[in-house]
Amino acid sequence: MESQSRIESWRAQVKQIKEAEKKKSLFTKIKPRLMRYSSFYSQLPILMAEIQPNEMSLIRKTDDTCRGIKKMLEKSFPNCEAIPFGSSVTGLALIDSDLDVYLLTNESIVDDNNSQTTIHGTEKIWTQKLIFREVKTCLYKNRNIIKNIVPIGSAITPVIKFHYIPTDTDVDITFKNSLGVHKSNLIKFCLNLDSRIKPLIMIIKFWGKELHLTGGRKITNYFVLMMIFYYLQQPDISLIPKINVLQSNCEKIIYEGWQVNFNQDYPKTTSNCNKTISQLLCGFYKFYSTFDFTSRVICPLYGTAPLRNDFLNSTLGQKYNFDFSGLTESASLHDPIKLDYVIKGWSPIRLNNFIVACKQAYEKCCQSSDNSLDMCVLLDMTLYENLVQPVHENLIHQEDI
Missing domain, CATH: 3.30.460.10 (Beta Polymerase, domain 2)
Incomplete structure (x- = not known):
């Protein structure tokens, strides 16, 4: 009986340890490995190997x-x-x-x-x-x-x-519908336009997850991905083309009224920008730390972010009669494939958390040179201040991606 009791006690301890491990953030687990390296570009392959599945x-x-x-x-x-x-x-x-x-x-x-x-x-x-x-x-x-x-x-x-x-x-x-499948094909193609795009996105995605900013009931990963696309469409970067340009010069394939194909012969964009991954990452945080989310609509289709009133008065706005009522303190993004759909729903607290985190991340970038940016500082949520955890979280509608 005593032996059996010991076994049961051991099993309970193992279960508690496993539950504690599940609750521990992934960054906490990989931080010791990252700390062995002092430069951004020596830490980067370690981070990519740890946060992605084989x-x-x-x-x-x-x-x-x-x-x-x-x-x-x-x-x-x-x-x-x-x-x-x-x-x-x-x-x-x-x-x-x-x-x-x-x-x-x-x-x-x-x-x-x-x-x-x-x-x-x-x-x-x-x-x-x-x-x-x-x-x-x-x-x-x-x-x-x-x-x-x-x-x-x-x-x-x-x-x-x-x-x-x-x-x-x-x-x-x-x-x-299969719009999510078609969007995935477009995203995968865009990632291959330049070798810096995927690691940049993975860092931002992991950063957002570790700081409890994105994913699930928070800010959807698809929304953030399209935000990154829009940032990379900026004239001084141009690593991702405007989606309507990518959809030109090919015979249209229409699914449920929307063009879902694109020009798969579009050339690589590497020569358009000489910024490093670290510089692009810092630029992302700077770009969105001052972005006017509550007044503008992010539009990767055209690579623009018009004021909401201008967007409503545009050809697209008048055709689909978008409604922004009740969104005075929220963000919005026009879907580049399903053109009658504006993605919205960030709570004011979530939006403020994202902006605050971007500002602090940019400050951390400014304290380092290109190669000395420390992932251990950038990704450690305990080093960020004034991020408010909402008491109640409303379920964000699932997107197609």
Whole structure:
């Protein structure tokens, strides 16, 4: 009995240690390795290796997960496909990123949300609401391989979150449309226009996560990614072209009314800018520490940020009748693919936290030369002041990426 008691006590201690490790930030774990190096460019490869999953392992895990989801749902949707998109496809996944999956049912779908499927001959007609309900039911029926199911049907893009046990993967599955897949293709292409773009984005993404600024119920990663794109479109940088320029000189492919393809022969942009990754990073913090978020609309489509009133009076604004009421203290971004959609929803506290953090990050950059910027100082949330943690967080609608 005493031996058994010791075993149980040991197991409880191991469990507590594991739970404590989960709560510890990733930066805290990798900081000792970074501290061995004093220069930005010696720390950079260490950081990239620590915060990103192994590429081949991610591909294998993604394939196995999508294959398992397809097999699980084939009884309801015999011709379905589980298509990965988002960071697992673009190469921007952090080591703990969820896997975004679009379920292409290859079934007849009608726009209305009748509570019952209808039969046309031998063909079953589905609605988006019924697909959502059917997938949710299938997940609950497979609790031997699925856990932590969280259906979010009220989001702009309805999503079901769950954990796929065989590959130990957190999954966000959507059904509404494949715009996320097309956006992922565009993002992946843009990352390859210059070798500085991806590490810059990964640093900012990890920085935002460590400071609890971005991701999940905060500022969406897609919003921040498009902010980085807009910054890199500035005339003195020009590492990413305006999206409408990238979409020219190619035969248009239209999906649900939107052009989703681009000129894949667009030339590399490396010669447009001679700034280093460190200089671009410091420039990002400076750019957004003074940016007028509450009066302007970020538009990567045209590489501009017009005043909201000017945007509303533009051809696009008049065509789609955008509504900015109630957004006097929030940020907004015009989606460069789905042109009738303005992404919004930052709370004033979240927006203020982001601006304050950008200012402090820029100050840290100014205290260092190009190669002496210390990642341990930049990424340590304990060295930032006046960041307010909201008492209540409203769920930000899931974006397509």
